[in-house]
Amino acid sequence: MIYLAAEHFVRAPQWTWYILGYFFFAGLTGGCYALATLLRLVGDARDEPAARLGFYASFVTLLVCPVLLTADLGASWWKFWHMLVDVTPGDQGLNFKYWSPMSVGVWALLVFGLFAAVSALESFVLDRRAGARPLGGIAGLVFNVIGGVFALFIASYTGVLLSVSNQPIWSDTWMLGGLFLASGLSGSAALLALLTRYRPDAAFSLGRLHEADGYFSILELVLLVAFFLTIIAAGTAGPTVPLLPLWLLALVGIGSSLVVARGHMRIRPAGGSAAIARAGTDTLVVSALVLLGVLALRAAVIFSAQ
Amino acid sequence: MAVTIKPGESYGFFTDTSICIGCKACEVACKEWNQLQGDSPKFLADSYDNTGQLDDQNWRHVKFIDDVPAQSADAGNGKAFLMMSDVCKHCKHASCMEVCPTGAIIRTEFDTVFIQQDVCNGCRNCIAACPYSVIALNPATGTAHKCTLCYDRLQGGLQPACAKACPTQSIQFGPLAELQQAADVRLAALHSQGVTQAQLYGRDDKIYGGLNAFFLLMDKPETYGLPNAENAKLPSRNDVGGYVGALVTAVLGVIAGIVAFRRRGTS
Amino acid sequence: MTNHWRDIKNADLILINGANPAEAHPVGFQWFMRAKLDRGAKIIHADPRFTRTSAVADLYLRIRTGSDVAYFGGLINHVLQNNLFQDVYVRNYTNASFIVKQGFGFTDGLFSGYSSTKRAYDISSWSYEAGSDGFARRDMTLQDPRSVFQLMKTHYARYTPDVVSSITGIPVDEFKKVADLVGQMGKPDKVMTIVYAVGLTHHTTGGQLIRSGAVLQLLLGNMGRPGGGMNAERGHANIQGNTDHAISWEILPGYLRIPAPGQKNLDDYVAQSAPKKSDPNSWNFFGTNYRKFMVSTLKGWYGDTATKDNEFAFDYIPKPGQNSSWMSIYDQALKGKMEGVMLSGMTAASIGPDSNQVQQALSNLKWLVVMDALPTTSSEFWHAPGVDASQVKTEVFMLPATHWIEKDGSFVNSGRWSQWKDQVVPPQGQARHDHWILADIFSRVKALYNQQGGKFPDPIMHLTFNYKDPLKPELDEIAKEINGKDLATGKQMTTFANLKDDGTTTAGDWIYTGSYLDSGNLMKRRDGIQDPKTNDPTGMGFYPNWAWSWPLNRRVMYNRASADLDGKPWDPKRPGITWNGTRWVGDVPDYPATMNPHDPNAYLPFIMNGEGVGRLFSNGMIDGPFPEHYEPVESPVANPLHASVSASPVAFLYDQAAGRPNRFGTAAEFPYIATSYRLTEHEHYVTQHVPHLVQLQPEPFVEIPWELAQTKGIKTGDKVRVSSKRGKLEVLAVVTKRLGSMTVAGQKVFQIGIPIHWGYVGIAADSDPSHGRYWLANALTPFVGDANARTPEFKAFLVNLEKM
Ligand SMILES: Nc1nc2c(c(=O)[nH]1)N[C@H]1C(S)=C(S)[C@@H](COP(=O)(O)OP(=O)(O)OC[C@H]3O[C@@H](n4cnc5c(=O)[nH]c(N)nc54)[C@H](O)[C@@H]3O)O[C@H]1N2
Ligand SMILES: Nc1nc2c(c(=O)[nH]1)N[C@H]1C(S)=C(S)[C@@H](COP(=O)(O)OP(=O)(O)OC[C@H]3O[C@@H](n4cnc5c(=O)[nH]c(N)nc54)[C@H](O)[C@@H]3O)O[C@H]1N2
Ligand code: SF4
Ligand code: SF4
Ligand code: SF4
Ligand code: SF4
Ligand code: SF4
Numbered sequence A: 001m002i003y004l005a006a007e008h009f010v011r012a013p014q015w016t017w018y019i020l021g022y023f024f025f026a027g028l029t030g031g032c033y034a035l036a037t038l039l040r041l042v043g044d045a046r047d048e049p050a051a052r053l054g055f056y057a058s059f060v061t062l063l064v065c066p067v068l069l070t071a072d073l074g075a076s077w078w079k080f081w082h083m084l085v086d087v088t089p090g091d092q093g094l095n096f097k098y099w100s101p102m103s104v105g106v107w108a109l110l111v112f113g114l115f116a117a118v119s120a121l122e123s124f125v126l127d128r129r130a131g132a133r134p135l136g137g138i139a140g141l142v143f144n145v146i147g148g149v150f151a152l153f154i155a156s157y158t159g160v161l162l163s164v165s166n167q168p169i170w171s172d173t174w175m176l177g178g179l180f181l182a183s184g185l186s187g188s189a190a191l192l193a194l195l196t197r198y199r200p201d202a203a204f205s206l207g208r209l210h211e212a213d214g215y216f217s218i219l220e221l222v223l224l225v226a227f228f229l230t231i232i233a234a235g236t237a238g239p240t241v242p243l244l245p246l247w248l249l250a251l252v253g254i255g256s257s258l259v260v261a262r263g264h265m266r267i268r269p270a271g272g273s274a275a276i277a278r279a280g281t282d283t284l285v286v287s288a289l290v291l292l293g294v295l296a297l298r299a300a301v302i303f304s305a306q
Numbered sequence B: 001m002a003v004t005i006k007p008g009e010s011y012g013f014f015t016d017t018s019i020c021i022g023c024k025a026c027e028v029a030c031k032e033w034n035q036l037q038g039d040s041p042k043f044l045a046d047s048y049d050n051t052g053q054l055d056d057q058n059w060r061h062v063k064f065i066d067d068v069p070a071q072s073a074d075a076g077n078g079k080a081f082l083m084m085s086d087v088c089k090h091c092k093h094a095s096c097m098e099v100c101p102t103g104a105i106i107r108t109e110f111d112t113v114f115i116q117q118d119v120c121n122g123c124r125n126c127i128a129a130c131p132y133s134v135i136a137l138n139p140a141t142g143t144a145h146k147c148t149l150c151y152d153r154l155q156g157g158l159q160p161a162c163a164k165a166c167p168t169q170s171i172q173f174g175p176l177a178e179l180q181q182a183a184d185v186r187l188a189a190l191h192s193q194g195v196t197q198a199q200l201y202g203r204d205d206k207i208y209g210g211l212n213a214f215f216l217l218m219d220k221p222e223t224y225g226l227p228n229a230e231n232a233k234l235p236s237r238n239d240v241g242g243y244v245g246a247l248v249t250a251v252l253g254v255i256a257g258i259v260a261f262r263r264r265g266t267s
Numbered sequence C: 001m002t003n004h005w006r007d008i009k010n011a012d013l014i015l016i017n018g019a020n021p022a023e024a025h026p027v028g029f030q031w032f033m034r035a036k037l038d039r040g041a042k043i044i045h046a047d048p049r050f051t052r053t054s055a056v057a058d059l060y061l062r063i064r065t066g067s068d069v070a071y072f073g074g075l076i077n078h079v080l081q082n083n084l085f086q087d088v089y090v091r092n093y094t095n096a097s098f099i100v101k102q103g104f105g106f107t108d109g110l111f112s113g114y115s116s117t118k119r120a121y122d123i124s125s126w127s128y129e130a131g132s133d134g135f136a137r138r139d140m141t142l143q144d145p146r147s148v149f150q151l152m153k154t155h156y157a158r159y160t161p162d163v164v165s166s167i168t169g170i171p172v173d174e175f176k177k178v179a180d181l182v183g184q185m186g187k188p189d190k191v192m193t194i195v196y197a198v199g200l201t202h203h204t205t206g207g208q209l210i211r212s213g214a215v216l217q218l219l220l221g222n223m224g225r226p227g228g229g230m231n232a233e234r235g236h237a238n239i240q241g242n243t244d245h246a247i248s249w250e251i252l253p254g255y256l257r258i259p260a261p262g263q264k265n266l267d268d269y270v271a272q273s274a275p276k277k278s279d280p281n282s283w284n285f286f287g288t289n290y291r292k293f294m295v296s297t298l299k300g301w302y303g304d305t306a307t308k309d310n311e312f313a314f315d316y317i318p319k320p321g322q323n324s325s326w327m328s329i330y331d332q333a334l335k336g337k338m339e340g341v342m343l344s345g346m347t348a349a350s351i352g353p354d355s356n357q358v359q360q361a362l363s364n365l366k367w368l369v370v371m372d373a374l375p376t377t378s379s380e381f382w383h384a385p386g387v388d389a390s391q392v393k394t395e396v397f398m399l400p401a402t403h404w405i406e407k408d409g410s411f412v413n414s415g416r417w418s419q420w421k422d423q424v425v426p427p428q429g430q431a432r433h434d435h436w437i438l439a440d441i442f443s444r445v446k447a448l449y450n451q452q453g454g455k456f457p458d459p460i461m462h463l464t465f466n467y468k469d470p471l472k473p474e475l476d477e478i479a480k481e482i483n484g485k486d487l488a489t490g491k492q493m494t495t496f497a498n499l500k501d502d503g504t505t506t507a508g509d510w511i512y513t514g515s516y517l518d519s520g521n522l523m524k525r526r527d528g529i530q531d532p533k534t535n536d537p538t539g540m541g542f543y544p545n546w547a548w549s550w551p552l553n554r555r556v557m558y559n560r561a562s563a564d565l566d567g568k569p570w571d572p573k574r575p576g577i578t579w580n581g582t583r584w585v586g587d588v589p590d591y592p593a594t595m596n597p598h599d600p601n602a603y604l605p606f607i608m609n610g611e612g613v614g615r616l617f618s619n620g621m622i623d624g625p626f627p628e629h630y631e632p633v634e635s636p637v638a639n640p641l642h643a644s645v646s647a648s649p650v651a652f653l654y655d656q657a658a659g660r661p662n663r664f665g666t667a668a669e670f671p672y673i674a675t676s677y678r679l680t681e682h683e684h685y686v687t688q689h690v691p692h693l694v695q696l697q698p699e700p701f702v703e704i705p706w707e708l709a710q711t712k713g714i715k716t717g718d719k720v721r722v723s724s725k726r727g728k729l730e731v732l733a734v735v736t737k738r739l740g741s742m743t744v745a746g747q748k749v750f751q752i753g754i755p756i757h758w759g760y761v762g763i764a765a766d767s768d769p770s771h772g773r774y775w776l777a778n779a780l781t782p783f784v785g786d787a788n789a790r791t792p793e794f795k796a797f798l799v800n801l802e803k804m
């Protein structure tokens, strides 16, 4: 065989469908929590229902994550806990390697899971008994903020994890963490916007969610451009070409959220986004496209190196 | 010749590709000792190589680079029809070990890199990391496999099966310091014979801090499918950059959220 | 091998011709690498293909298959023309000075005495002129025009670099480069080895191909010296032992000739078989002791029945009137003259040549017995793909035999070391050892003779069979018997020098006498590199207490020639044996241990020969006293030296002699030269059953020169059809620049490479829809062989190539 003088001679780890699923849901669970926290923190009192919706969504999407991760281990699935506990004979203890995003990520997921569960429970309680504040005032907010930091981590570290490797493309850029985060936030905003359909009292936030989605999408677009610039500079962009349909799908997601966001930004002066009473078909379509774009982006990144 | 094997010392391989005859005895000896079944037979249309790669069933793999010039009289000496027995490099700074989240990959008392099968849970992070495409997952066990540097044999005072089987001593096993010396002597001899393209790979610390399994090559590392010093980088190089990228995004994202959700107007 | 594997490390220059040791002898190849790495020796590999050996050689010569006589001839000419031979050696240690009879000559490709009707030579003119003492006349000045030296100079003067190039295809400048290196090897402090294998033997000129190398070595003074010699890398792990113990039809154990028709008694036999002394100082050890060896052998076989009165049962030994070599067996079967065949440890149908014809021969048999551990193309030939089993009348018996790992016994390697090994695994299933199967058959045949009588029962009835269990002889018992004993004392013989012709000693194979003493089996010795100081006292790698080598544990044959006339080594750094004033020390001397070299009656160095010296000129070959280049029977060019006698004039043409239609092709129909060979990954056919090896080389293929493939649009992995006059192969192509075009006799020719390893049996064939129907390499090869040994011409034939 005549090897080409290229940088990478590494084999693909065959991270495929389960990991794609995990990356998708990790983006959503982190994104939803972060958005929920922001809504509660800086939003209007009328944003609270949407915030709770966010905590619920975060919790539900979180539940899928360990299942996907464990399934991905195949025949060794029952050793999933080895991520946390080192069972090396004579060297037992907890596993924590700050330089290995996978190791850090697992712990982060565990801790974040706690926050997500508590926040979802809190929302549940609040929804049942109006006026109750189990976590009360400042403490509750601090709790949400800390959870929010973990949430941002969960939504982004999967990209860093890919980069901390020797795979072509993945390891040739520093944009993946940001890219996944931006798209995770955008997808979460879209998801929450969609969910307001099922919770009329959250409709107040609908326009603001669309607006946020627009900003996230701009961020995502910038990062995507930066991503391509870096891998083109590294000379490894070639394998992304065959995945053009996926990249286009991701762009469609970005584009459609921008279109919708533009509309909302325009109606704001005329009384705020609360003018929309209820998520319409446009939200349905756009959110679906955005979520599809989130998935497509991750798939494109994962498959371009394998 | 006989090597006494003591825990606490560094051991490895010096593989001299200039005298490899591509007999694949190393491949087969490894499979026999380690009871690897091998893959189902497949013709790869790649010179004499039908193994194709290092993976869970092939912990040694002899590469053939079949590029003999038409004027072939002087093409011998290991220069034209290149053969190289590839294996895990037992990197001093091992990418695989760096990323492994379970602690399954350890350095043994012989300073070799070893995957503990009972610890590994098949996450495949090491596969993404190993720059030499050494490790692969065995779907049956759900764990990552690669050359153990015959850990069991070393423990029993025996040299690795592949080195023992190698008829030309292309694969030399021994204490690392001795091997490095032997390699320097060999390189000097080749250079004095005018074989100036001969070079050592991984003998010094430029490649992953030094490879316990290092090579004498007869062409550029890339020709053999090995990253050169410039490209041999650890996965952790992207930790800071990757996280900074994420952090900046997070900050901008939060600002965006604040902008979108901020309390405004009178209602 | 005249020398041995480890000795190759002592060489300064290694010529490899007709061998691919890196692939076929990878373990022995370590010594080539040691010579190269430790002493800077140069390796020159001449091969039609750039192989894994070429890859690590210093120089590679793309040579046309079947043309090495011209290559060696050119080197001989270079050495003679430029006086580069080892002068003292040539004068004293070779027959250069011998005067050849008047009447000997060579014209237009034919030596004197040729009969075209018989396709044979009358060799009476190929001998020495006798002097008044009855011995050969010699001219020590080497000036006599009829001295071997002058005749040879004239003979090889034709082999100029241009002629060599036009025959071999080796460019003139490359040849000159090699000639230059080889020319330096005639100095006493330089030594070269020539290594060869079946790339030389598998030709109609096989014997002479080897002789031409040996002649060069004699001229350079390299025979008998450590680091020198003419070294055959043998085949199967024990093929050397097979040969020693008479696997070939024309010899008895220890290279005693098989008696010929008309030999009425031992005197006749010895007179016609033993070499005769042609110089007063020749010991002629073999000739002198021939009778003792033969009688001791007969005594071993027939014990008390063999007496002086019945010529020691000489009558019992067959005196075949016909050639019974490999191809002759199938030729007889084709003629319907063979009732049955027993095959043990070989696969007739795969071995070839001309497998289709061999399969026809097998189906002419009444019965076929295959003794093997595994199914072979022979045991399965009757239902091979494309064969209608109902049309095959042959009854095939498969007797499960143990594989060699299931028994102990000895392996004799190329260096003549007999090394005893242990059983590795017990016999599997119902398998029995070959010698047990044969013993059982023998006892049943004997019982039948007992019951029913028969024409000539004596050789069967009187054969000694004194084993503890005559149905299950131990190999240890047989080894002991082969060594032989003194019947008077009952003690094991220690040397063949003590064998007698009066019936008081036995020897199963005289060259093994000394291998199994009363003190034990010397083949089991293992004093090796665990302590080199003690175990290799000379430092030359002889390791005298590692196993045992014939003859008499000698490691380098003809080693008297390693020392000069005074008994000092030619190169003190590489001594073989040395005269220390009272005796010869070093290796086991190939010479009387205390014979003073200054004694005027001292024997000449080559003690086995009648001449006492090495033969540059020999009447021991049926195709000429000097090696001459002849084209393979199928060749794209006419012989550039003598077009009218292009191919060997004496090679036996079976089909023609039997009146069968000609099965040779012409260059018009089959324009490409093909050669067949091994790959390191497989052992002939048997490893088609070994999964790990099938993985390494899973499918049959042919190697095609890149340039030719371009013109035919063939890419690696494409399926191609390679056909000869006799059959076809339909396999994958491997396109490579390791094979290239060459210019031969002014014509551009291509060589195609054909690995031999596949057939219709084994893992790959089982998984192929057509069961490997066109996978037998030997479907292509011609049914013709070496003029002397009749070894088939597997290595040179003509084919056509098509993309499928
Ligand atoms: N791996 C492996 N090793 C083996 C065996 C095996 O089957 N597999 N078989 C064993 C046996 S039984 C034997 S006999 C030996 C044979 O050992 P080798 O003789 O080394 O084996 P081959 O591959 O048949 O032929 C050697 C080389 O001769 C070249 N050749 C062909 N014709 C000519 C010619 O006219 N001149 C020159 N100079 N070269 C020529 C061929 O291209 C080939 O590379 O190997 C033994 N070792
Ligand atoms: N075209 C072409 N043809 C060739 C050659 C070539 O170069 N080109 N080479 C020729 C040469 S040199 C050779 S040696 C032949 C080789 O041809 P074969 O000798 O037929 O080849 P192997 O596959 O080695 O067959 C050996 C058989 O012996 C069996 N066996 C092993 N041990 C024992 C034992 O202890 N007892 C018994 N009874 N059986 C045992 C194995 O199972 C195997 O079936 O091929 C010849 N044919
Ligand atoms: S070569 Fe790969 S598997 Fe081996 S130690 Fe280095 S990084 Fe790990
Ligand atoms: S697959 Fe096993 S060895 Fe590899 S990183 Fe994961 S746990 Fe570690
Ligand atoms: S050291 Fe052992 S495990 Fe590693 S390649 Fe060699 S034989 Fe295989
Ligand atoms: S055993 Fe030695 S010579 Fe043979 S392929 Fe392996 S490294 Fe090369
Ligand atoms: S197959 Fe056996 S005999 Fe042949 S080289 Fe290998 S070890 Fe030696």
Ligand SMILES: [Mo]
Pocket (backbone or CB within 6 Å): C198, C234, C235, C236, C239
């Ligand atoms: Mo052979």
